[in-house]
Amino acid sequence: MARDGARPAYDPAGHDTALRSALQELRAGRWMSMRTLLEQTTSWWQWTQRTQVLAASAAGTDVVRAWLAEEPHSAPALVMHARVVVERALRAHREGHHRTRELWLEAWHACDAAARIAPHDPVPWVCLLALARLDGEQSWAEHRVAPPEPMLPPGPWGLLAEAGKRDPYNREAHHRMLQFLYPRGDSERLAQAAGFAHWAAGSAPPGSALHVLPLYVRVERYRRSGGREAALDLHWVAEDATREARQAFHSWFTLTQNAERSLLDMNHLAHALWGALQFREAVQVFDALGPYWTPLPWAHRAAGPGDSQRAVEVFLQARARSRSAARGGGRRG
Structure with missing residues (x-):
């Protein structure tokens, strides 16, 4: 328990000491600890959480690219590659970067490839949900599917359902859906x-x-x-x-x-x-x-x-x- 006056620390790994160790190795440009950690991750909730945190750290590096070059048919490497390119596309979108659409399409194809090689993994579908917020006009058909309840708006419900088939009540998938709804701006x-x-x-x-x-x-x-x-x-x-x-x-x-x-x-x-x-x-x-x-x-x-x-x-x-x-x-x- 932290003392009343003790200043808190921000650490994306939090109480996950194994993740913290892998992050330290990743920041040093090494990917073997990340691979080992993911091989040892057996629950979908932890897999989703760990791949998200790792990707946020890896997005500014070539570490996952190096892993993929060494093991081009590795499902975890392909899923992490999708995670990283999605993170880059979202960052470009936030910054108004001129390459946003190019990065968006690259990320979509990476997610599609990951979903094919890892058909039981919810993360590629979570990533597609994350990308949905870049389609502000809902021009893609998969982003304007009829909702499961009449009081809810059209949106990427099919993507949420696909994630749910693989990991029911997946936390990040629902947060990505919530983020899709936020940018609309008005009170309604x-x-x-x-x-x-x-x-x-x-x-x-x-x-x-x-x-x-x-x-x-x-x-x-x-x-x-x-x-x-x-x-x-x-x-x-x-x-x-x-x-x-x-x-x-x-x-x-x-x-x-x-x-x-x-x-x-x-x-x-x-x-x-x-x-x-x-x-x-x-x-x-x-x-x-x-x-x-x-x-x-x-x-x-x-x-x-x-x-x-x-x-x-x-x-x-x-x-x-x-x-x-x-x-x-x-x-x-």
């Missing part, structure tokens, strides 16, 4: 994103990370308001906000172990419980985080999105207030 589309998050959480089994999805939408709504609301106003303490936070805590956090939890999910849950004045529960999540944190969602409480120093301070204040209130025996502190 944000309401549709909220509807999707609640639909996904409502259909997820106990212990699923999808129970945390509504907390992301609530943060996004706050972000779009420009953070004009007070730190602990009705946006965070309203009955539905409290219900969402407690539902995520009891239906996900209490039924899982740290090794299964995303650091980003835990930070969103700690943030939501603190905001909803559920301090005893918040302390349990802060304790589970230990020395780690993620800048989001805390950065949205800072003066500016790039104010990392202020984001850390918000995290520390939230953790300290939650622990103080919990020791005092009350929720409100």
Whole structure:
């Protein structure tokens, strides 16, 4: 458990020490540890998580290309190649780079190749879902499929279903779907994103990370308001906000172990419980985080999105207030 005043560290590997070791080797330009780690990964949720973190680190290097050159028929290498080129296409899109469409098409073909060589793997389909957000006009037919529920908008539902066939309730697949809905911008589309998050959480089994999805939408709504609301106003303490936070805590956090939890999910849950004045529960999540944190969602409480120093301070204040209130025996502190 981190001390009350101890500053947290951002580490994409979090509590996954084996992943941390592979990342260190990857940053040094070596791929053998990455291959060994992926060979030893037996669950789809961990495979999805590890390949995502590795790709984010590898995207600015040629490490995966070197692996693929040595083992051109390796399914893990082809899946990692798809991961990397998708990450590059998404970065180009965010930066408005002139090569975005070229990288997008390269990534699509890499995903298609990975799906063919690894037909039981959900990650190529998760990657295709990630690329769907680049099609802002939904010009591709696979990005405007009719939804499974009439209140939901058309979108890449077939891609989500393919990922779900291979790994039901895949966390990243549903987050990619949520990100597809976000860029639409207007309040109606944000309401549709909220509807999707609640639909996904409502259909997820106990212990699923999808129970945390509504907390992301609530943060996004706050972000779009420009953070004009007070730190602990009705946006965070309203009955539905409290219900969402407690539902995520009891239906996900209490039924899982740290090794299964995303650091980003835990930070969103700690943030939501603190905001909803559920301090005893918040302390349990802060304790589970230990020395780690993620800048989001805390950065949205800072003066500016790039104010990392202020984001850390918000995290520390939230953790300290939650622990103080919990020791005092009350929720409100």
